[in-house]
């Protein structure tokens with residue numbers, strides 16, 4: 360039994376390290392040849408997970424066909440690349456989807472994209488409050504593993520659980536995905552509040568009112584409230600809204616400090632999924648008749664349709680209403 364990981368960014372590399380922790384062989388597919396070489400020759404990924412010595416049980420490859428040797432694939436490519444990457448993967452192997460986002464153009468969640476790209480593959484989702492560098496260092500972490508097939512979910516949970524990495528099972532795949540996708544947009548908003556010096560009251564307000572938005576949108580898409588209130592929803596929202604370790608929060612901080620969205624986005628190698636999810640989420644929410652003023656505000660800032668002052672004024676001028 361060998362697990363494969365598709366995508367050798369920070370999270371894919373951290374998950375490979377987690378799986379290899381007990382000596383299990385792991386095959387990690389990387390897009391960049393220099394990442395393949397650095398992992399195989401120096402047991403490091405300086406591009407995406409610097410400073411973490413990797414297990415020699417991890418082998419990297421640039422050839423997707425090599426993953427045919429695996430009986431489980433963790434899929435960790437950025438959401439907007441997931442469809443084309445999955446199309447090259449071997450068919451019929453269980454897929455554990457670890458990316459957080461909504462596909463532009465289709466409005467589909469990652470499980471829906473995976474069903475289209477790999478119709479013969481069983482699907483599960485892994486999502487929760489999990490900064491990659493902490494997982495790679497073996498720090499205590501809990502996460503939601505969602506799978507409609509309970510027996511498969513249990514097998515996957517047993518396969519990836521480690522003494523300090525605890526998957527909690529759910530059968531609410533959509534709920535787990537919506538939490539992970541929406542929190543990235545809300546983390547940008549909290550970063551803006553930090554960068555603009557709006558204070559911690561504002562941050563707490565954005566987290567709670569943002570959670571109300573996540574819940575409204577999730578329920579409209581068929582998610583369960585308890586999933587949204589769990590690790591993959593509220594848990595991840597709290598984590599990413601609290602720290603510049605979050606790429607989404609840092610992007611927002613740059614916007615709040617007056618940086619231009621276009622420049623902030625062009626100057627990064629790592630992915631800030633919320634920037635891609637925000638316009639898709641806004642359109643999906645409008646189409647479903649769900650009010651998401653914080654997500655709308657993030658979109659306006661990212662597209663430079665409104666200034667920071669205008670966005671703040673608009674949020675503060677919303678009608679007073681019951682909580």
Ligand SMILES: NC(=O)C1=CN([C@@H]2O[C@H](COP(=O)(O)OP(=O)(O)OC[C@H]3O[C@@H](n4cnc5c(N)ncnc54)[C@H](O)[C@@H]3O)[C@@H](O)[C@H]2O)C=CC1
Nearest residue numbers: 367368369370371390407437438440458459490491629630
């Ligand atoms: N970093 C973290 O702490 C966590 C990240 N995630 C999610 O994991 C997913 C991947 O994020 P990271 O590993 O952090 O990525 P990263 O930001 O560290 O690295 C960027 C990744 O994008 C890939 N990439 C760039 N251009 C590409 C293309 N044209 N086609 C295919 N792949 C391309 C790179 O090869 C690299 O794997 C995201 O959806 C993210 O939300 C989830 C939990 C934790």
Ligand SMILES: O=C(CO)COP(=O)(O)O
Nearest residue numbers: 487488489490605606607
């Ligand atoms: O999803 C994450 C932690 O759970 C990582 O957040 P960022 O992508 O904002 O860094």
